[in-house]
Structures are given as C-alpha cells and as structure tokens.
Amino acid sequence: MLQYILKRLWHTVYVVIGISMISFFFIHLSGDPVLLMLPGDASDQEIEELREQLGFNDPLYVQYVRFASKAIRGDFGESLYYHVPVMELVIERLPASLELAVAAMVFALVLAVPIGIISAVRRGSMLDMGSMLGALLGLSMPHFWLGIMLMLLFSVHLGWLPTSGRGTMAHLIMPAVSLGLSLMAMFARLTRSVMLEVLSLDYIRTARAKGLREEIVISKHALKNALIPLVTVAGMQFGFLIGGTVIIETVFAWPGLGRLVIQAIFSRDYPLVQAIVFVLSLLFVGMNLLVDILYVYLDPQISYSEEK
Numbered sequence: 001m002l003q004y005i006l007k008r009l010w011h012t013v014y015v016v017i018g019i020s021m022i023s024f025f026f027i028h029l030s031g032d033p034v035l036l037m038l039p040g041d042a043s044d045q046e047i048e049e050l051r052e053q054l055g056f057n058d059p060l061y062v063q064y065v066r067f068a069s070k071a072i073r074g075d076f077g078e079s080l081y082y083h084v085p086v087m088e089l090v091i092e093r094l095p096a097s098l099e100l101a102v103a104a105m106v107f108a109l110v111l112a113v114p115i116g117i118i119s120a121v122r123r124g125s126m127l128d129m130g131s132m133l134g135a136l137l138g139l140s141m142p143h144f145w146l147g148i149m150l151m152l153l154f155s156v157h158l159g160w161l162p163t164s165g166r167g168t169m170a171h172l173i174m175p176a177v178s179l180g181l182s183l184m185a186m187f188a189r190l191t192r193s194v195m196l197e198v199l200s201l202d203y204i205r206t207a208r209a210k211g212l213r214e215e216i217v218i219s220k221h222a223l224k225n226a227l228i229p230l231v232t233v234a235g236m237q238f239g240f241l242i243g244g245t246v247i248i249e250t251v252f253a254w255p256g257l258g259r260l261v262i263q264a265i266f267s268r269d270y271p272l273v274q275a276i277v278f279v280l281s282l283l284f285v286g287m288n289l290l291v292d293i294l295y296v297y298l299d300p301q302i303s304y305s306e307e308k
Contacts, residue, residue, distance in 0.1 A: 008292045015285050023278040024067050076275035081267040086275040096166055097256035101241035103172050104180035112184045116191025138185030147178035147251040164253035175252045183237055194226040235291035239284035
C-alpha cells in the first residue's frame with residue numbers, strides 16, 4: 001500500500017510541474033500580455049515601461065524559471081488592480097469557494113446514494129421510475145436558471161432566505177442546492193446502475209443463499225464495491241466544483257474564487273488570473289490524489305496489482 005501511495009505522490013509532482021508550465025504559458029497564447037493589460041490607447045512608452053516592470057523583456061524560459069521559483073514560495077506577485085499581494089486575495093476568497101463546493105457535494109451525496117440504492121433494490125417500481133424521472137429533470141436544469149427560480153420563490157415571494165451574500169447558513173442554502181441538484185441527479189443514476197450490476201454478481205447470490213438479511217447484503221457486501229466508481233466521479237466533480245462555481249457565485253454574489261477570477265479577467269489583472277488558475281489546478285490534482293488513496297481502502301487489490 002505504501003509503495004502505491006508513494007508512486008501516486010511521485011506522479012503528482014510531474015503533474016504539478018506541468019500545471020506550472022500551463023498556468024505560465026497560457027497567458028502568452030492570446031498575444032502580448034502587456035497589450036492585454038493596458039487600454040487600447042496606451043502609448044509606446046507606457047507599453048515598454050510595463051513590459052520592463054513585469055520582466056517581459058527577458059527570454060521566455062527565464063521568465064518561467066523566475067515564475068516557478070516564486071510560485072514554490074507562494075509568491076505570484078502583486079495584483080495590478082487591487083495593489084495587494086495576489087496570494088492574499090486568493091487565500092481570502094478560497095474558503096468561500098470550498099464552503100460552497102463542500103455544501104453542494106454533501107447535499108448531493110446524502111440524497112443521491114439512498115435514492116440510488118432504493119431504486120436499484122426496487123427496480124421497476126413506481127419509486128424507481130419516479131426517482132429516475134426526477135434525476136433526469138435535475139440533469140436538465142441549468143444552474144443559473146435554478147438559482148434564479150429559487151431566489152424568486154424563497155427570497156422574493158416567501159422572504160425566507162437572503163438573496164445574496166455570505167455569512168450564515170441561510171445564505172448557503174440556495175447556492176448549494178442550485179449547484180448540487182444536478183450532481184445529485186448524476187450520482188443517483190450512477191449509484192443505481194452500479195448497484196444493479198453488483199447485485200447480480202455471484203457473491204451477492206451466495207450471501208443471500210447463506211440466509212443473511214437483505215440489509216446486511218446491501219450495506220456490507222454490495223455497497224462497498226459500488227462505491228468505487230462513485231468515489232471516482234465524486235472526486236472529479238468536486239475538483240470541477242471548486243473552479244466551476246463562476247455562474248452560481250455571480251448569481252448569488254458569493255465572494256469566492258470563481259467570481260474573483262471573472263473580475264480579474266475583466267480588469268486585465270494578469271498575475272491574479274495566473275495565480276487562481278494555478279491554485280485551482282493544484283486543488284483538482286489534490287482531489288485526484290485523495291481519490292487514488294481512497295481506492296486502496298475500498299479495494300486493497302488495487303495496491304496489490306500495482307506492486308505486481
């Protein structure tokens with residue numbers, strides 16, 4: 001097991017190096033970064049002064065080495081718009097994005113796993129058809145539309161929840177539900193399909209033949225194997241959630257990284273955009289590493305086959 005985890009950690013180092021290259025070079029793909037940051041009527045002298053100030057006159061590989069050496073220490077420079085160190089802004093907004101992503105994921109999993117299990121056990125029943133129809137509707141609704149509808153109902157008409165901002169649990173409910181509903185639908189359908197496959201395997205029939213109660217067969221024998229693909233999808237979706245909450249954060253004025261990166265793009269804040277992309281990518285890689293480690297717990301044969 002230890003060898004498997006160390007191997008995954010070593011692979012993560014290569015991925016992080018690749019991420020640093022992408023987050024550095026992507027800004028140059030759309031043209032001269034200085035021209036992107038300055039207004040269209042900037043003079044040649046202003047362009048040259050900013051290029052010299054940011055070190056863009058140096059060769060590209062020299063710029064990358066300078067960027068990587070500072071990034072290791074968490075130094076991404078100063079924001080061109082806010083005039084404060086970039087990492088201060090990122091650290092200030094990151095908890096809000098993590099809070100929203102965790103709330104949406106918990107909401108989705110707590111409801112989706114029981115629904116998927118019950119639908120699989122009672123395959124073909126009205127409950128099964130109704131839950132799968134609801135899952136289809138959940139997958140079909142755009143996040144922003146659902147968020148606006150929830151806002152109109154619970155904030156404007158009923159007055160139960162605040163329309164925007166962050167601070168209390170009441171502020172979190174509508175953004176988390178808007179973001180997590182489609183995930184809940186996806187996880188419910190996935191859980192159902194995997195459970196149906198597992199319940200048809202020989203060892204499940206053997207467990208039932210031994211006289212074990214159905215609750216034990218489902219919870220102890222079937223569910224653990226069914227969790228492996230669910231953990232994979234949930235881990236990847238959580239990585240997407242952290243950086244993919246731009247629309248929901250905008251609709252509900254949620255002060256997270258998604259909203260910050262939009263503001264940075266419109267204000268042409270090149271160092272801030274670069275830092276946010278790098279940090280979000282690291283979080284995504286970290287989630288994939290955590291999923292790999294969870295595999296070892298759910299199925300020890302994975303680490304054994306890696307060693308072989």
